[in-house]
Amino acid sequence: MTTRIVIVGNGMAGARLAGELHAREGDRKVTVLGAEPHRAYNRIMLSTLLAGRIGEPDVELTEAAGHGIDRRTGVPVTTVDRSAREVGTADGERIGYDHLVLATGARAVVPPLPGLDPADLPPRVVPFRTLDDCRRIIAAADGARSALVLGGGLLGLEAARGLATRGLTTTVVHHTGHLMERQLDPAAGAVLAGTLAALGVTSQLAVPATGVVADDTGVRLDLADGRSLRADLLVLSCGVRPDTALARAAGLTVRRGVVVDDRLRTDDRSISAIGDCAEHDGTLTGLVAPAWAQARVLADVLTGTDPLARYRPRPVVTRLKAAGIDLAAMGEAVGGEPGEELTFTDPARGTYARLRIRDERLVGAILLGDNPAVGTVIQLFDRGHPVPADRRALLLGRALGTTAAAPAASPALMPDAATVCQCNTVSKGALVRSWRSGARTVDAVVAATRAGTGCGGCRDAVTGIVDWLSEAESVEVTR
């Protein structure tokens, strides 16, 4: 009998799972039910969309399609009947399943402030989470000149950068003393604030907001220190909360998220959960990479491709990359057991690097600004590989120690055995011997030794040696 798999959610996790299932052999019917009316899209690109650099079609993702895949968008699921193994949709349809996957994601948190009713936000106050949110922000930003962003975490800063790119004077309001405090130490936060300021984003730090007053024309954000900030719109980026309503209603174990085991199973063997709504080993993921890893494992398990597949979380790397900002943060920013600490700060250029090493392994890193070794650092951390003997290579860039040996300043200092022409394996000694045998011009030396006849790259070096030999001879003659 054909297995019926129903996936609730067509976001980054649900759409990915459909693709993973489709790519594996076997006969099954996969139904994907997306609450949003859109095709699957890449949430990571929404800040680029917000910045006005791309259009909506550019954020679309590949959707598995064809035999065995039934995808319905704009169809919220409202009930799960575990005994009948059916889900019910908002318009009353009931869909049977053999296995149900909850990929319901997370919802933006609306902070409990006077003036903010989560069910009825003012038109110029918008959270930043979905494509529809993005549309609303873009609509509100149209003709606007200033924006406030409440929340200086990763998403808030991406939104702020996007709004600044649109030409809005943008201010980030953050309750703690430095930006992205979950990933950064205060020094890095300060450098980041400086980088953002240069890009037109001001930061107001260590000031909780106390209330919002908004109408059709603008927003006022009241702060705990008594000040009020005004702008044409307010973007809320105060974190997300797993969307567990369905799971709770169905009686599944839910702590912060829907609790799953290494096989991504809930306490009902016929129901799994992946992505932002799932809680594995006490941890919520909140990022794409773990959600996709979960999709892969679950597809292996459900299809029998690898029944022993287990989800093993990998260390998380936070990456903020927007025009003018290059930030990577991973592992322990502060605290933890003692170990090696390497830091490099160049505030004038907005560069900050901090590496934390224990037992020859990276346990944490913050790289902000121009850090050429960022790719290497991320891979070393991700894979747990040993760090280089010369740590400077990680702080100052991969070029260290790998550049070509500089040509000797003077041919006189070059050892005879040094190869001048790689293509024809011609040493300095061979060039000198050809000279002594009577070759007196560059062309004659080249003809005698074949130096410079391959790629031609050593022609200058050969000329230099011939000049040096000529000079040495003329000195002798003069003397």
Next chain:
Amino acid sequence: MTDGARSATRPGRVPREVATHCPYCALQCGMILRADDDRVTVLPRQFPTNRGGLCQKGWTAAELLDHPDRLTTPLLRDAATGELRPASWDAALDRIVAGIRAVQDSAGPDAVAVFGGGGLTNEKAYALGKFARIGLRTRHIDYNGRFCMSSAAAAGMRAFGIDRGLPFPLSDLGRADTLLLVGANPAETMPPLVRWLTEQRQAGGRLIVVDPRVTATARQADLHLQPLPGTDLAVANALLHIALTEGWVDQAYVAGRTTGFEAVRRSVAAWWPARAEQLSGVPVADLEATARALGTGGRVIILTARGAEQHAKGVDTVTAYVNLALALGLPGRDGSGYGCLTGQGNGQGGREHGQKADQLPGYRRIDDPAAREHVAGVWGVPADELPGPGVPAYQLLDSLGTLHGPRALLVFGSNPVVSAPRAARIERRLRDLDLLVVADLLLSETAALADVVLPTAQWAEEDGTMTNLEGRVLRRRALRPPPPGVRTDLAIISDLAARLATDDSAAADAAARFPADPSTVFAELRRASAGGAADYAGISWDRIDTADGVHWPCPSEDGPDTPRLFADRFATPDGRARFHPVDHRPAAEEVCATYPLHFTTGRVLAQYQSGTQTRRVAALRRAAPEAFVELHPDLAARLGIDDGDPVLVTSRRGELRAPARLSAGIRPDTVFAPFHWAGAARANSVTNDAVDPISGMPEFKVCAVRVEKA
């Protein structure tokens, strides 16, 4: 100095000279061969590709003409002693014919297989394919080009409808504002090509190199991306992702000249740069700088070579770079485009005229009824007598001597014992054959296993044509006849065909059908290729002589040739280039606790391919005397290995022993070895035989190994 006769250089003596091309790589540098008494010397020659340059391999190419190791008589394996003994041509050919008859009588025509090479002239490649199909009537023919060009060929075919390494002349490289080399190291593999790179940078152009090692080429680059082996595809998709988000995609070109972009756009949306960075180790900033240089440069060229292609996802990896080139509107734009750097001397022509398992001359498909009709007509046989497609090289080699595999193999111009992946296994397969015949100029490692070895002429002893990396058909010219006892490959094919005939009149027919004269073969090749993708109908030897080579397609003697393809249309039915969405997938073998390092292979400047020839040239042996294992000093320190220490590299398939060479220019998670050496130093004992599902290309460029001090 251009093609044609040259005047004597000294009064009273007239040294014989010919204008020909180097025997080695696909650059096919122009050179003069001069015979002076008994000595043959090489002189560089101005030709549009090498412009007077030669590397050490070219300069020393003549050394093998009278080398003491040269084979000058057939060898037959003595049944009693098991040793190879000199024998007459009659005895050798009789033994071959008897062996072929024996296996075909008991197991059918497909019991004999033919294995060719990318160094054979067009005439030989053509004759070999014809001989297999209508002389031996076997479907089993393939060649070592499968290990070289097949991934780029398949990617080119599906995107452009045609596969010509460079669809533009090499000189375009010198004019490029941005040049991206992916997995290419021409500074070592074709040094005179670097003259174009120097010219490019002197004119203000940017050179960007993608390579896991800081190669001689990478050192010259303005920007070097150093990805983990096996992640080039993700790098390409991220570059296209950036181009999309930055608005650098040429929308008018995509709309007017291509199909299928939407699916690619959606697939690369999932390759935001930070994701590719974590996978490949290439910093986002470098990806962005590369994308900017490609997306905002004027004349932009993207080239791939073996580093991108020799993977179990080689076709998809090349396709990712083709997608990038198409999205940026490069192919067909003057001075811009995508191309692949062909490796072997006739890697291009060798894949056009029927040496490939699925192919007939003119780059026709053997399963295309119209193609079969046409070629069968030229060959004078009914189309239904042509066998169907065979299997790709590795699959063919791996089936030899097995229950349903071929039991006899004829090898021309190839040394799979050294060059095939998982070589120890292939060596066993070769030993299991009832009959192994190897035609070569030297006793290669494969020839050493043979039942019959046939001594063949060298490049300076034969006429014919080669097609270089630009699709430019060139003339190879004989300076002298082969030494006594040595025959050309064409003569061997002709002899075998005649002896396989059952009676005298059939033998005469067969000899006529398989002429030993290369100009006669070329005339037939022109007819056979006429109307095909690689159309040589309008190319004559005379025309090549007067024009510094002729670029195919060239359908008419009176009409133009085609230095540049795609100006107006692509060779697809609707004239549009085709996008194909491709996604990264892991290497066939990932590192693990037991095999924790990535292993990759490649070439060094002073050796060539399996080394049969270059390992015997004194100057080259001095320059590159032995194999080595390149590893990072940090890795070496952890393993307790010093520079020069003997090192053992072990994979699930075999091991390699060679001295350590420490280099900070390689990633600490990766080790490298050149593949030119045999025996204990054979890199291909270690490599993975996983193959690309489309091209059959083995995964030479990445597998998992353990390294220890030997």
